[in-house]
Amino acid sequence: MRKDPESMRKSPRQSRAQQTLDDIFEATARIFEAGTPAPLNTNKVAERAGVSIGTLYYYFPNKQTLLRAMALREIKRQEARFLACIAAARPEGRYAVARAVVREAMAPLNGRKEVRRYLMVQVGLEPVVHQSLYAALNRVTDNLLEAVEIDPVIVSPERHFLLLRAMLGPVRAAALNVPQMLASPAFENELVTQFVAQLTALQSEPPR
Amino acid sequence: MRKDPESMRKSPRQSRAQQTLDDIFEATARIFEAGTPAPLNTNKVAERAGVSIGTLYYYFPNKQTLLRAMALREIKRQEARFLACIAAARPEGRYAVARAVVREAMAPLNGRKEVRRYLMVQVGLEPVVHQSLYAALNRVTDNLLEAVEIDPVIVSPERHFLLLRAMLGPVRAAALNVPQMLASPAFENELVTQFVAQLTALQSEPPR
Amino acid sequence: MRKDPESMRKSPRQSRAQQTLDDIFEATARIFEAGTPAPLNTNKVAERAGVSIGTLYYYFPNKQTLLRAMALREIKRQEARFLACIAAARPEGRYAVARAVVREAMAPLNGRKEVRRYLMVQVGLEPVVHQSLYAALNRVTDNLLEAVEIDPVIVSPERHFLLLRAMLGPVRAAALNVPQMLASPAFENELVTQFVAQLTALQSEPPR
Amino acid sequence: MRKDPESMRKSPRQSRAQQTLDDIFEATARIFEAGTPAPLNTNKVAERAGVSIGTLYYYFPNKQTLLRAMALREIKRQEARFLACIAAARPEGRYAVARAVVREAMAPLNGRKEVRRYLMVQVGLEPVVHQSLYAALNRVTDNLLEAVEIDPVIVSPERHFLLLRAMLGPVRAAALNVPQMLASPAFENELVTQFVAQLTALQSEPPR
DNA sequence: GATGAATGAGAATTCATTCAT
DNA sequence: GATGAATGAATTCTCATTCAT
Numbered sequence: 001m002r003k004d005p006e007s008m009r010k011s012p013r014q015s016r017a018q019q020t021l022d023d024i025f026e027a028t029a030r031i032f033e034a035g036t037p038a039p040l041n042t043n044k045v046a047e048r049a050g051v052s053i054g055t056l057y058y059y060f061p062n063k064q065t066l067l068r069a070m071a072l073r074e075i076k077r078q079e080a081r082f083l084a085c086i087a088a089a090r091p092e093g094r095y096a097v098a099r100a101v102v103r104e105a106m107a108p109l110n111g112r113k114e115v116r117r118y119l120m121v122q123v124g125l126e127p128v129v130h131q132s133l134y135a136a137l138n139r140v141t142d143n144l145l146e147a148v149e150i151d152p153v154i155v156s157p158e159r160h161f162l163l164l165r166a167m168l169g170p171v172r173a174a175a176l177n178v179p180q181m182l183a184s185p186a187f188e189n190e191l192v193t194q195f196v197a198q199l200t201a202l203q204s205e206p207p208r
Numbered sequence: 209m210r211k212d213p214e215s216m217r218k219s220p221r222q223s224r225a226q227q228t229l230d231d232i233f234e235a236t237a238r239i240f241e242a243g244t245p246a247p248l249n250t251n252k253v254a255e256r257a258g259v260s261i262g263t264l265y266y267y268f269p270n271k272q273t274l275l276r277a278m279a280l281r282e283i284k285r286q287e288a289r290f291l292a293c294i295a296a297a298r299p300e301g302r303y304a305v306a307r308a309v310v311r312e313a314m315a316p317l318n319g320r321k322e323v324r325r326y327l328m329v330q331v332g333l334e335p336v337v338h339q340s341l342y343a344a345l346n347r348v349t350d351n352l353l354e355a356v357e358i359d360p361v362i363v364s365p366e367r368h369f370l371l372l373r374a375m376l377g378p379v380r381a382a383a384l385n386v387p388q389m390l391a392s393p394a395f396e397n398e399l400v401t402q403f404v405a406q407l408t409a410l411q412s413e414p415p416r
Numbered sequence: 417m418r419k420d421p422e423s424m425r426k427s428p429r430q431s432r433a434q435q436t437l438d439d440i441f442e443a444t445a446r447i448f449e450a451g452t453p454a455p456l457n458t459n460k461v462a463e464r465a466g467v468s469i470g471t472l473y474y475y476f477p478n479k480q481t482l483l484r485a486m487a488l489r490e491i492k493r494q495e496a497r498f499l500a501c502i503a504a505a506r507p508e509g510r511y512a513v514a515r516a517v518v519r520e521a522m523a524p525l526n527g528r529k530e531v532r533r534y535l536m537v538q539v540g541l542e543p544v545v546h547q548s549l550y551a552a553l554n555r556v557t558d559n560l561l562e563a564v565e566i567d568p569v570i571v572s573p574e575r576h577f578l579l580l581r582a583m584l585g586p587v588r589a590a591a592l593n594v595p596q597m598l599a600s601p602a603f604e605n606e607l608v609t610q611f612v613a614q615l616t617a618l619q620s621e622p623p624r
Numbered sequence: 625m626r627k628d629p630e631s632m633r634k635s636p637r638q639s640r641a642q643q644t645l646d647d648i649f650e651a652t653a654r655i656f657e658a659g660t661p662a663p664l665n666t667n668k669v670a671e672r673a674g675v676s677i678g679t680l681y682y683y684f685p686n687k688q689t690l691l692r693a694m695a696l697r698e699i700k701r702q703e704a705r706f707l708a709c710i711a712a713a714r715p716e717g718r719y720a721v722a723r724a725v726v727r728e729a730m731a732p733l734n735g736r737k738e739v740r741r742y743l744m745v746q747v748g749l750e751p752v753v754h755q756s757l758y759a760a761l762n763r764v765t766d767n768l769l770e771a772v773e774i775d776p777v778i779v780s781p782e783r784h785f786l787l788l789r790a791m792l793g794p795v796r797a798a799a800l801n802v803p804q805m806l807a808s809p810a811f812e813n814e815l816v817t818q819f820v821a822q823l824t825a826l827q828s829e830p831p832r
Numbered sequence: 833g834a835t836g837a838a839t840g841a842g843a844a845t846t847c848a849t850t851c852a853t
Numbered sequence: 854g855a856t857g858a859a860t861g862a863a864t865t866c867t868c869a870t871t872c873a874t
Contacts, residue, residue, distance in 0.1 A: 017837065041864060052839045057866065059837095121329040125384070134385040158398045161389070162378050166402065169377010170370050176332070177342045181369065190366045194374065197405070228854095249847055260856045261849085271848065433858065457843055468860045473845065475858095537745040541800070550801040574814045577805070578794050582818065585793010586786050592748070593758045597785065606782045610790065613821070641833080665868055676835045677870085687869065 008059055008069060023049040024056060025070055032114035040118065042066070064123065071119040071129045074112070079136040086140070086147050094148045098195045099188075101144060101164075105171050106182050113175060137164055148199055155202055163198055167191055229267060231257045233278055240322035248326065250274075272331065279327040279337045282320070287344040294348070294355050302356040306403045307396070309352065309372075313379045314390050321383060345372055356407055363410055371406055375399055424475055424485060433475075439465040440472060441486055448530035456534065458482070480539065487535040487545045490528070495552040502556070502563050510564045514611045515604075517560060517580075521587050522598050529591060553580055564615055571618055579614055583607055645683060648673045649694055656738035664742065666690075688747065695743040695753045698736070703760040710764070710771050718772040722819045723812070725768060725788075729795045730806050737799060761788055772823055779826055787822055791815055 027049030031040060042063050046053040060066040082104055089100035123129050141163055145152045152160070170191070174181040181187045235257030239248060250271050254261040268274040290312055297308035331337045349371055353360045360368070378399070382389040389395045443465030447456060458479050462469040476482040498520055505516035539545050557579055561568045568576070586607070590597040597603045651673030655664060666687050670677040684690040706728055713724035747753045765787050769776045776784070794815070798805040805811045 020837080042866080043864075053866085054839050054841095054868085055837075058839095061866095063865070125325075130384050156394065156398075158389070158392070158395045161382065161386070161395075162398060162402070165378040165381050166374045169380070170373040172377070173373050174369070177338050178369070181366070184366070186364065187366045187369075190364075190370060194370070194406070197409075198402070201405075250849080251847070262851085262856050263854075265849070266854070436858080458845085459843075469845085470847085470860050470862095471858075474860095477845095479844070541741075546800050572810065572814075574805070574808070574811045577798065577802070577811075578814060578818070581794040581797050582790045585796070586789040588793070589789050590785065593754050594785070597782070600782065602780065603782045603785075606780075606786060610786070610822070613825075614818070617821075644833095666870080667868070678835050678872085679833080681870070682833070 008065065020049075020051055020055060021059060023051060024059065024066070025073060028066070028070055029112070029115045032118055033112070040067075067119060068123045068126060068129060070115070071123045072132055074116060074119060075129075075133050075136050079140060082140045083143055086143055090147045094199060095192070095196060097144065097147050098199065099192050102167060102188055102191045102195060105168055106188065140164065145202075150199065150202055159198075159202060163195075163202075166198070167195055228257075228259055228263065231259060232264060232267065232274070233281060236274070236278060237320070237323045240326055241320070272334075275327060275331045276334060276337060278323075279331045280340055282324060282327060283337075283341050283344050287348060290348045291351055294351055298355045302407060303400070303404060305352065305355050306407065307400050310375060310379075310396060310399045310403060313376055314396065348372065353410075358407065358410055367406075367410060371403075371410075374406070375403055424477075424481065436465075436467055436471060437475060439467060440475065440482070441489060444482070444486055445528070445531045448534055449528070456483075483535060484539045484542060484545060486531070487539045488548055490532060490535060491545075491549050491552050495556060498556045499559055502559055506563045510615060511608070511612060513560065513563050514615065515608050518583060518604060518607045518611060521584055522604065556580065561618075566615065566618055575614075575618060579611075579618075582614070583611055641683075644673075644675055644679065647675060648680060648683065648690070649697060652690070652694060653736070653739045656742055657736070688750075691743060691747045692750060692753060694739075695747045696756055698740060698743060699753075699757050699760050703764055706764045707767055710767055714771045718823060719816070719820060721768065721771050722823065723816050726791060726812060726815045726819060729792055730812065764788065769826075774823065774826055783822075783826060787819075787826075790822070791819055 024045065028040065028045050031044060031048055042056060043053055045066070046056045049056070056066070060069065082101065085100040085104045086097055089096040124133075138160070141160055142152050144163070145155065155163075171182070174187065232253065236248065236253045239252060239256055250264060251261050253274075254264045257264070264274070268277070290309065293308040293312045294305055297304040328337075332341075346368070349368055350360050352371070353363065379390070382395065440461065444456065444461050447460060447464055458472060459469055461482070462472045465472070472482070476485065498517065501516040501520045502513055505512040540549075554576070557576055558568050560579070561571065571579075587598070590603065648669065652664065652669050655668060655672055666680060667677050669690075670680045673680070680690070684693070706725065709724040709728045710721055713720040748757075762784070765784055766776050768787070769779065795806070798811065
């Protein structure tokens with residue numbers, strides 16, 4: 001990996017190019033979920049995507065850039081899913097929203113677990129990536145507060161930051177160590193309870 | 209990496225050998241903390257440790273085994289630190305204990321961050337390692353509960369699992385995205401507050 | 417070729433290592449003289465040297481460095497040959513020295529032509545290399561002047577610079593375009609005549 | 625590079641096509657003079673020329689052919705410049721002609737140095753190219769002799785060959801190692817002196 | 833005439849590991 | 854116990870060239 005430009009080499013101008021790009025992304029994802037133990041390699045990605053290795057490097061100047069692009073894509077997708085489930089649960093009230101968010105956090109780990117693990121490991125430390133994740137979580141939190149009718153401005157930055165992350169950390173730990181916990185209603189209930197407790201606290205006590 | 213015996217080749221009894229081992233561990237750790245972006249390789253470790261690559265392979269049959277041993281060592285050290293700070297704060301009561309644990313969680317990330325990240329990435333999926341981490345956190349939680357005089361048996365496994373992890377996740381996220389938050393008293397207070405709230409809840413509400 | 421450190425990775429400490437190094441150098445040279453049309457590649461060099469590709473990279477961090485080391489070695493060898501032939505011809509007087517130098521310039525092109533061409537093309541522009549060549553030619557010129565009993569200090573830098581190069585340029589051109597000229601006594605005589613004329617001029621006319 | 629027809633695929637008759645060709649040539653030249661260290665590649669040439677890679681391959685069946693065409697073009701241009709400066713200086717006599725030729729040799733190296741180096745390296749060994757260069761220098765020499773009123777037929781092939789080359793070699797060496805020498809009047813004078821000395825010798829001594 | 837996406841053989845380089853000394 | 858030279862399979866990446874549109 002010689003150079004490391006921030007972004008892709010080419011923005012596709014022909015329609016087939018967009019298809020190729022998607023093929024590459026999906027192939028990369030599938031390799032992980034298929035449980036290949038060996039670490040990703042560009043030849044495998046290309047082969048699995050049904051394109052030549054040259055094509056892969058036509059779009060991405062190096063492996064890092066491909067992984068970075070995938071990470072940003074996963075982050076966007078996850079944000080969209082959170083926003084969607086919040087919107088769907090909103091009419092049913094605060095409790096429903098909390099539960100929806102918790103479930104969404106627990107759900108996708110079955111099926112997208114490996115890609116994310118790997119991506120976060122490989123490019124998670126890159127500023128572009130973790131800042132993008134940070135921004136996405138901020139937007140989700142804002143959206144969530146709005147859905148449960150809490151004015152975001154009364155929430156201190158620290159609480160804002162904690163709200164989702166106090167839940168996401170344990171979920172990830174469970175996925176790794178005690179996968180069966182992800183299927184346990186008791187665990188889900190506990191997370192929802194704490195989540196709602198946080199939301200309630202946001203209103204009763206004035207932010208510092 | 210052809211073979212992968214569970215443990216180290218030799219348990220050195222001579223002090224010189226123990227010194228060599230420690231050198232190797234510390235060299236590996238320093239490579240990360242020095243911010244080397246390039247991925248670790250065994251030759252680099254050996255050179256940095258001031259031993260020959262042959263010596264490294266005399267002690268460890270392969271790279272995995274070295275990394276695994278390091279991971280287990282880090283886990284043990286972290287457990288010891290938690291236990292120590294709990295013991296120290298115990299006489300001052302529940303609040304002090306909570307704050308001590310939060311501070312310990314926030315502190316070491318400055319200085320040992322990279323090694324851990326890398327180790328967890330490389331060998332974190334190995335059962336020996338994540339089970340060891342799981343067990344260590346369990347012991348710390350038990351110790352903590354005992355220190356604040358809560359009977360562990362009345363605590364549901366889910367709550368037991370959540371207690372520390374609801375705090376560790378956000379702390380890691382902060383270290384990555386908003387490092388200045390780790391120095392913010394507001395953030396620390398928030399974590400302590402939620403932590404104490406959890407402890408209190410453990411007593412008032414009976415587990416499911 | 418990622419990085420480009422000035423020099424070799426390792427200085428051999430074991431005796432077999434020096435042998436390996438020589439093998440690599442000679443193999444590289446032989447590949448050219450064998451008339452392989454395709455440009456040099458590191459795998460071929462290793463194979464021809466009878467070492468593995470890993471060994472080659474154990475000594476040289478990259479291809480550039482190998483070529484640079486070879487270029488410097490060729491320059492040193494050529495200098496040595498010039499100095500030797502000057503010393504040998506010295507007792508026979510100015511004319512003999514001039515002819516010896518001209519012959520030496522014409523001779524090695526049969527047998528070492530291709531390596532040099534390639535090396536000068538590949539690394540000739542690198543400061544280390546062309547400065548080394550410059551210095552070598554300076555030393556040869558000084559030695560030559562001394563051999564014909566001309567005090568170097570009375571020679572202007574411009575004339576000093578021209579003395580050998582006015583001959584080397586045409587020799588190279590002939591080697592490329594009219595190889596049979598290198599075997600022609602008339603050509604040799606012409607070069608010797610001009611060379612002696614230059615030497616004579618150095619004494620009669622005071623330097624500017 | 626599979627096939628290698630001697631010449632260009634199409635002799636463009638439309639002015640647009642000629643423009644495209646010139647763009648390609650100039651782009652290639654500029655890549656070098658801009659000091660790009662990375663070796664030339666056809667995609668870069670096309671991009672820099674503002675044409676698609678497909679267009680480049682419409683005009684040239686392969687890379688060799690493009691480079692060869694460029695080399696022949698450079699040679700022609702340089703010949704034209706020499707002939708022009710000889711013609712211009714002719715009325716002012718032998719000394720003026722000699723100085724004009726020396727200056728022309730020194731001048732263009734600032735600005736066209738890299739392209740020529742590269743071209744001579746890449747295609748300089750091809751018979752078409754070096755014979756073309758040889759012929760061009762022959763014509764310039766003939767023209768020069770005529771301008772100073774020396775009958776070419778009395779000049780031996782060896783002296784004919786040496787006349788210009790004894791000057792061109794040192795000029796190139798100076799450009800590489802001691803660029804400031806190219807601006808030094810002393811160096812220019814020295815070259816002119818030797819050049820005139822050669823011309824004079826051509827008349828006084830009968831060729832062998 | 834022109835485009836640019838796609839190809840794939842081939843080249844450079846890495847690094848875990850072995851083994852003679 | 855210790856050394857470090859040597860290995861080579863595996864991986865990343867390049868670039869001349871083709872061809873459907």
